[in-house]
Amino acid sequence: MIGLIRRVLLLALCVAALGGPAVAAVSEAFESPALTARLVTVEDGIGPDAGSVSAGLALNVAEGWKTYWRSPGEVGLPPEVDWGASENVAAAEFQWPAPVRFRAFGIENFGYADEVVHPIRVTLAEPGEPARLRAAVSMLACSDICVPLKFDLALDIPAGTGIDQASAARVAEWAARVPAAPEASDMELRAAALPPDGGTLTVALDRASGWQSPDVFPELGKSTAFGGPDIRVSADGRTLWALLPVLALSDPPGPLTLTVTDGPDATTFADVTIAATPPPPPYAVEDAARPWSALAWILALAFGGGLILNAMPCVLPVLSIKLSSALSAAQGSRQRVRTGFLATAAGTMAFMLALAGLVIGLQALGYAIGWGTQFQNPYFLTVLTLVLGLFAASFFGLFDIALPSGLATRLAAAGGRGHAGDFATGAFAAVLATPCSAPLLGTAVAFALTGSAFEVVAIFAAMGLGLALPYLIVAARPGLVAALPRPGRWMLAVKAVLGLMLAGTAAWLLWVLAGVRSEALAWSVAAVLAGVIAAMGLMRARTAWRGGAMAAALGLAAAMVALPAVMRPEARAAAQNGPIAWVPFARAEIARHVSEGHAVFVDVTADWCLTCIANKSLVLERAPVADALAAPSVVAMQADWTRPDPRISAFLEAQGRFGIPFNIVYGPAAPEGIALSEVLTPGAVMDALATAAGTRVAGRPGE
Structure with missing residues (x-):
């Protein structure tokens, strides 16, 4: 289907070169501080017996903002389009150009920045007849805060002929970024393995032309989330071996889909067979020696x-x-x-x-x-x-x-x-x-x-x-x-x-x-x-x-x-109650709290960690820190690692930590977090809260 879209677009460009001026097939814009959205079509009119229309949802994303791919990562929402109010539309196939990886709050997200056009192949219910496109769009745009957006775009396409050259070029450019099928690519999937209880997804791929800047985007059901990949490339540059930690696993897991990018090239492997044991790290993969x-x-x-x-x-x-x-x-x-x-x-x-x-x-x-x-x-x-x-x-x-x-x-x-x-x-x-x-x-x-x-x-x-x-x-x-x-x-x-x-x-x-x-x-x-x-x-x-x-x-x-x-x-429970209203650890909630303007103090602790207990009794539960953590602008989040918890283990690993105590502060001014020393001091905690919030925090000495 992707190849067909590309051929139609090339034909449209040729027709445009021969034809005269045409009315631009672009809808009225929806504008917000996060992005500007338009509905565009390649055709200015629907010719006799034409059974489909090449369209696109064009998003110009403001600096510092991003939108999401069909699998957004740990958090986020992909765009959804309802065509129910359209006329003479039988179906609309929404395409997803290859995404890029974003990391904020220690969370992996996939999506787009600056600009993206989602190619859409609109199938007409009555070929050759005019069509009225009505797109009800629901999506999420995020920067330091996340803003849900809902808007309507409308575009009427009359009967006639003609191609909008600018729209055709734009849609064709982004259609070329939609991942190709394996048979149209020189990327070859060697193996994929995941233990039955989760853990780490291991993937091995070959590319005859060699890997330059690869990335791997797995999909395994809506409730499955993966951490950042550990990607190794063999000495000859042709074999890739990637390990992706599973942070949450759908029950039951969905079919595995792998989208692999390498610069401008991308390939999607659908319905991948999953083995129980990983391929041996070799495939001649060599670790880079540390100095x-x-x-x-x-x-x-x-x-x-x-x-x-x-x-x-x-x-x-x-x-x-x-x-x-x-x-x-x-x-x-x-x-x-x-x-x-x-x-x-x-x-x-x-x-x-x-x-x-x-x-x-x-x-x-x-x-x-x-x-x-x-x-x-x-x-x-x-x-x-x-x-x-x-x-x-x-x-x-x-x-x-x-x-x-x-x-x-x-x-x-x-x-x-x-x-x-x-x-x-x-x-x-x-x-x-x-x-x-x-x-x-x-x-x-x-x-x-x-x-x-x-x-x-x-x-x-x-x-x-x-x-x-x-x-x-x-x-x-x-x-x-x-x-x-x-x-x-x-x-x-x-x-x-x-x-x-x-x-x-x-x-x-x-x-x-x-x-x-x-x-x-x-x-x-x-x-x-x-x-x-x-x-x-x-x-x-x-x-x-x-x-x-x-x-x-x-x-x-x-x-x-x-x-x-x-x-x-x-x-x-009575012994653990104190002056701080701790909320249970939820990694995805960190981004939501920060998007609402809060600073988030994460405390990874355990009953068996004596340093954690000392930090709590000597610093966290005493003024001025206790007063600051109780402020409405601060969310105190506690991760109890007394029992094994893969969510907490994955969070620590993503932060490059393998032991506790571990404390980190997130906020609008510190989306990547401010990690604190193992032994806390009131001054260090208060400074981190103030820096993360981008302002002074209530309860700080001298206020």
């Missing part, structure tokens, strides 16, 4: 981020483990102190390298990885809660955690008391330090999770080195532990305090577990942990008859059983 200078800078950021983790709220749960290690080391020789802290540092490094290996393996299997997302796993939380609860009980003196006698004997025979416990302490500290992201760490993690296997290992090793630096300093200067007081009764009080810290951490993990999976599971874990602690405490009390130990065991057991009562949904 060593960039990697060196990222390694420095990773080291700094790992070092800062030692001072972040995330590290509070492991403070007791670190202090206990120092207390134990103070009673040994300098050599024992040195080797013990080296073993602890080795445990930290080993965990980070193991984490790097896990990331590489999961990426090879096609999984999306995020920093700290293991705390979304109920099994991980269950094991960690039990371990911390048992550690807390041991600090209270209910029982001792020791290696099996045979293993301890072999380790001692190998030289010294052995350092398996020190090694485990370092690894455990690294595990508990991963829920949150520290300043500098977000950039390093993003670089690692989008890089090669070598880069992943190098960056995670640098993070581990920064996290282990305090242990290495003590290992280098073992005399530092000599500053600790001599062992005595004070150590019992310190161990009790440290035990309370670990018990509090176990309680916090139960809170997280209730949010991740269910209150019932958290209750069950608490009951099991309480039973184990009580049994061990009673055994210790029978053998040594320590009333204090038995009382502590029974008290801790009772507390663990009673704890889930505060995890009921109503209790959790």
